[in-house]
Amino acid sequence: MNLSVALSESAAKFKGKTAYHFLDKTATYEELNTAVNQFASGLNQLGIQKGDHIALLLGNSPHFIISLYGALRAGVTVIPINPLYTPDEISYIVNNGDVKAIVLLDILVPLVEKMNQYSPLVEQYIVCETNDERAQGVDLTLDKLKTFSALLSLGSADYQGPELLDDDVAVILYTSGTTGKPKGAMLTHNNLYSNARDISSYLQISEEDCVITVLPMFHVFCLSISLNAPLISGATILIFPQFSPKEVFALAKQHQATVFAGVPTMYNFLYQYPDGDVESFANIRLCISGGSSMPVALLENFEKKFHVIVSEGYGLSEASPVTCFNPLDRSRKAGSIGCSIMNVENKVVNELGEELPPGDVGELVVRGPNVMKGYYKEPEETAAVLKDGWLHTGDLARRDQDGYFYIVDRMKDLVIVGGYNVYPREIEEVLYSHPDIVEAAVVGVPDPDYGESVLAFVVAKDEHLNEAAVIDYCHHHLAKYKLPRKVEFLEELPKNTTGKILRRSLKKQVQQS
Known part of the structure; x- marks a missing residue:
């Protein structure tokens, strides 16, 4: 069993049921499954075959779902990419991932020329049309460009894809890259x-x-x-x-x-x-x-x-x-x-x-x-994290x-103060319990006496809240060696696109100051 077959079974069982709502659009399971067939068939018409890699530069939309399941049905490996990444970040993943085609929003087409210079393996760009005014005037007649709707029209609604093996790579997810370049985690159909x-x-x-x-x-x-x-x-x-x-x-x-x-x-x-x-x-x-x-x-x-x-x-x-x-x-x-x-x-x-x-x-x-x-093309990194089946x-x-x-x-965020292990999350829990603190994050910084000390970043409701008051509050809940030596107040904490607070950005900020 795999996701492609499972979706087909859902379409057969829940034929007329709504699969998704998006803005003012809806689609039934039958309509979604038909679009997936057309996309998969359309990829084949463009020469994209089983085992090839395509990237998705898309936000939350039906385009993403149809592209994902369509590629999986065709036996094509999908590499989702954050569309907010810079051209350099995107180019690295596209090149490292051996991407043959990219499905992207029309507002991102201006990136194509820049990326095209550094991504010679990419043969097709499939452009998803939106009603965004910023996308008006995009020249879709350029070589290598096809529209999403044109691709669907190429495909067959009765497409039968190749046999998919459980161990075939379905998706490659590039990790956020806390150290060095991001690595591509290969996830199989199973x-x-x-x-x-x-x-x-x-x-x-x-x-x-x-x-x-x-x-x-x-x-x-x-x-x-x-x-x-x-x-x-x-x-x-x-x-x-x-x-x-x-x-x-x-x-x-x-x-x-x-x-x-x-x-x-x-x-x-x-x-x-x-x-x-x-x-x-x-x-x-x-x-x-x-x-x-x-x-x-x-x-x-x-x-x-x-x-x-x-x-x-x-x-x-x-x-x-x-x-x-x-x-x-x-x-x-x-x-x-x-x-x-x-x-x-x-x-x-x-x-x-x-x-x-x-x-x-x-x-x-x-x-x-x-x-x-x-990890894709990373045998040493793979061996470092996969040991004896764990x-x-x-x-x-x-x-x-x-x-x-x-x-x-x-493990990388552990702070060692005078030989004692200090876990940032424990301190953050205390900070979040303060009635005037909205957000908090803790990092370790070099300390000449203790090796490391604790630095707290805080977003406060009350503009009068100060460093001494925060440290005093922590003093009632934490051992002395766990107390922040310094508190910095920010209007907001840096976050990634999922909303996760980025400690590494705060550490970098400290290193640069």
Whole structure:
């Protein structure tokens, strides 16, 4: 089984049911499946064959879904790319990923000439037409350019794709590249399908659900939880071009949405939004948080205000991505990423790979059908993280007696103050509990006396809040060696396109100052 076949089965079973809403457009499962066939067939007409690579430079839209599933049906490997990347960032991924064709928004066509100089392997650019005024006047007669609609018209609605093997690479996801250049995690058809299937089963997603799809589709969190899992289950997805608290509340109410998935920053914006309507979430049965750890204070405040339960989970690109979720059939533990989902094993190990007892902190390692095949053209990097069948995540974690896991921090973010381990997340939890602090992030900085010290970045509601008051507040909750030595106040914290706070940007800012 794979995602392409699963979508065909959904189309047969839920023929006239709405697959997605997008702005003023809707499509049934039958219409979506037909468009996927046409796209897959159209790729073949352009000479794109099984095993070739195409990139998607698209935001949240039906274009993304049709392109993704169409390419998979044709046996073509998909490389989703953040459309906000610079030409240099895009060119690196396109070249490293051996991309033969790119599907892109028409407003990005001006990038084509720049990229074309550095990406000679790209044979086709498939341009998705929008009504954006900025795209008017684009010359679509240029060599190598085809429109999305023209490609669909080339294809056959009855297309039968090649045989897809479980171990064939379906998607290559380039990691954010915290150190050096990004690496391409190769996810097979079995990786993606098994994770979507197990997520759907674990979270009890069904044809009765309407899932708010507001996370970026090019990101693995959205790809599996808000796109693949609902579509193979017959659910309806409610596509948002971008995150807007106002629109989330309005459309959730209009379409009686039942599932919301977001990163902690989105929950914070929804919680802080002054016109947030509690009734808009009246039909929400499940809120899912991932991408980074949600501060316990925010989680509890959000649940209390909107009368919902927020289930935190954990995942990473190399695991397609989900490995853990708080279960629905027993207690949700605040601050925990939950338990291993079905068919996936998690454990906490020491430096020798030996499993640690409950309560001890070590590296989280993962094993299951969702774990990647490896990094594209990176055998040494692959060998460094895939050891004896286990994926080494680089995250510090602990497990309790009930089998619930807790992320303590990233191994790379650990701060060592005078020989003592300090976990930034522990300090951030305290900062978030302060009534006048909206956002917070903690990093380690060089210290001549202690090796490292703690620097806190804070976004405050009260302009009169000062460094001394913040440190004094922390003093009541933390040991002395964990206290921030300095507090910097910012108007906002740097974030990536999913809303995840970027500690590495803050570290870079410190290094440059």
